[in-house]
Amino acid sequence: MNDEVFAAVAADAAERLVAHWRALAAAELPVVPSGPPGTTLKALPEQAPEKGEDLAEILDDTWRTIVPQLVHWQHPGFLGWFPTNNSPASVLAELVTAGLGVQGMMWSSSPGATELEQRVCDWLARALALPQRFQHASGQGGGVIQDSASSAVLVAVVAALNRASVGRWRAHGTEGRYRVYCTAQTNSSVPKAVRIAGAGEAVQVPLLPGTHEMDPAALAARMDADRSAGLIPAAVVATVGTTTTCATDPVPEIGAVCQERGVWLHVDAAYAGSAALCPEFRDGNAGLGHADSYAVNAHKWMRTGIPCDVLWVADHTALTDAVGLTASYLRNPASESRTVVDFKDWQVPLGRPMRALKLWYVMRAHGLEGLREAIRHDVSLAVLLARLIEAEGGFEVVVHRLGLVVFRRDTDARTRDLVERLTRDPVVLCTPATVDGRPVLRAALGSPYTDEAAVHRIWSTIRSHAAAQD
Numbered sequence: 001m002n003d004e005v006f007a008a009v010a011a012d013a014a015e016r017l018v019a020h021w022r023a024l025a026a027a028e029l030p031v032v033p034s035g036p037p038g039t040t041l042k043a044l045p046e047q048a049p050e051k052g053e054d055l056a057e058i059l060d061d062t063w064r065t066i067v068p069q070l071v072h073w074q075h076p077g078f079l080g081w082f083p084t085n086n087s088p089a090s091v092l093a094e095l096v097t098a099g100l101g102v103q104g105m106m107w108s109s110s111p112g113a114t115e116l117e118q119r120v121c122d123w124l125a126r127a128l129a130l131p132q133r134f135q136h137a138s139g140q141g142g143g144v145i146q147d148s149a150s151s152a153v154l155v156a157v158v159a160a161l162n163r164a165s166v167g168r169w170r171a172h173g174t175e176g177r178y179r180v181y182c183t184a185q186t187n188s189s190v191p192k193a194v195r196i197a198g199a200g201e202a203v204q205v206p207l208l209p210g211t212h213e214m215d216p217a218a219l220a221a222r223m224d225a226d227r228s229a230g231l232i233p234a235a236v237v238a239t240v241g242t243t244t245t246c247a248t249d250p251v252p253e254i255g256a257v258c259q260e261r262g263v264w265l266h267v268d269a270a271y272a273g274s275a276a277l278c279p280e281f282r283d284g285n286a287g288l289g290h291a292d293s294y295a296v297n298a299h300k301w302m303r304t305g306i307p308c309d310v311l312w313v314a315d316h317t318a319l320t321d322a323v324g325l326t327a328s329y330l331r332n333p334a335s336e337s338r339t340v341v342d343f344k345d346w347q348v349p350l351g352r353p354m355r356a357l358k359l360w361y362v363m364r365a366h367g368l369e370g371l372r373e374a375i376r377h378d379v380s381l382a383v384l385l386a387r388l389i390e391a392e393g394g395f396e397v398v399v400h401r402l403g404l405v406v407f408r409r410d411t412d413a414r415t416r417d418l419v420e421r422l423t424r425d426p427v428v429l430c431t432p433a434t435v436d437g438r439p440v441l442r443a444a445l446g447s448p449y450t451d452e453a454a455v456h457r458i459w460s461t462i463r464s465h466a467a468a469q470d
């Protein structure tokens with residue numbers, strides 16, 4: 001393949017993407033595919049080709065075979081899970097990142113990639129009004145781009161275990177003695193990280209009565225009881241914006257409990273953290289002065305394609321002491337001078353792409369004003385949807401926070417049936433969940449193409465399914 005072929009096919013790919021985005025914006029495509037399981041497998045040959053094929057043909061096949069079997073997360077009717085939204089600036093940055101093809105595991109393996117990441121993480125920390133100590137500029141803390149909130153909490157838990165054991169964890173593992181606390185509302189990535197870190201099952205702290213938030217007094221009591229039993233409380237994971245209902249744990253009180261006991265506090269703000277770009281949505285920042293680490297998925301609600309999670313730590317040596325390793329083939333004078341950042345020691349994998357270019361493009365192309373406008377736009381659409389639902393008999397809004405509206409029908413049987421009907425609907429995708437033992441539907445606004453007209457279209461679709469039930 002020569003360079004001209006690449007340039008021509010890349011231009012074609014860009015045109016196809018623009019046409020695809022326009023078709024999504026016009027809701028000309030279904031939000032979910034209709035093919036049964038195995039449709040794509042059947043369309044693909046069982047063997048890899050022996051001889052190289054034309055890139056133009058491969059691109060054609062992408063649209064013919066793969067695209068029709070995708071769930072379109074950027075579709076205006078996509079209200080599932082939490083958004084994983086995107087923008088042309090992000091897509092362009094991904095192309096340039098891939099084309100430059102650098103590996104940024106250490107400062108010396110690509111100085112510009114590392115320093116760009118330091119700068120962009122500090123930019124974002126300031127834009128979100130996070131405590132100053134999370135910035136690289138503070139000298140002690142800093143941000144690092146991870147692939148996911150799951151990876152962020154994993155390294156935070158590992159750093160916490162290492163700190164709680166004064167390094168013993170590195171030599172002996174957890175010996176069944178260390179405890180990590182969260183709640184039943186915490187995202188599943190957290191208990192998974194605790195298992196992977198070797199600390200067994202995360203302890204589920206009771207909720208404040210009538211809420212979906214951690215009870216700080218119950219947390220303190222549980223930690224003290226564990227300590228009396230010879231166990232070592234190592235970390236607490238609090239959430240700003242839980243996945244099911246966007247609830248926020250009382251971080252200031254939890255932080256005080258952690259501080260008194262010298263326990264690491266990680267705050268998972270994977271979804272709701274982006275809202276802090278807007279001063280009026282910064283409630284979730286309260287109490288972060290006590291947090292040891294904080295993570296937000298730019299790839300959820302910041303027009304930055306997946307993967308892009310930013311993890312900030314107040315003391316980067318806690319991370320590097322836990323996961324830093326330098327084999328002989330990684331040694332270099334810059335690292336030994338201790339004046340540079342080696343992001344390999346802030347994450348699980350050794351290698352890493354240039355992760356920051358995407359966020360840099362997005363922050364520059366949209367400006368903080370543009371990113372705030374997008375958040376406010378999505379929140380206003382959620383307000384509209386919640387009003388439409390509330391005004392309708394036989395429906396109830398269970399929770400409405402930021403861009404998330406959780407609702408149900410008047411009976412659980414009708415809610416379950418509505419879930420079933422919507423599963424096959426080409427116009428709207430909501431995800432089902434259970435709140436306080438009852439079935440609900442979650443509608444998370446955040447697709448870049450959802451506008452007021454789309455919300456009215458979505459709502460009339462949901463209503464017509466409901467009408468067909470009665």
Ligand SMILES: Cc1ncc(COP(=O)(O)O)c(C=O)c1O
Nearest residue numbers: 148149150187189241242243270
């Ligand atoms: C609150 C919260 N934390 C963590 C995660 C996991 O994010 P990731 O897929 O980036 O690991 C999610 C995903 O939706 C989430 O809602």
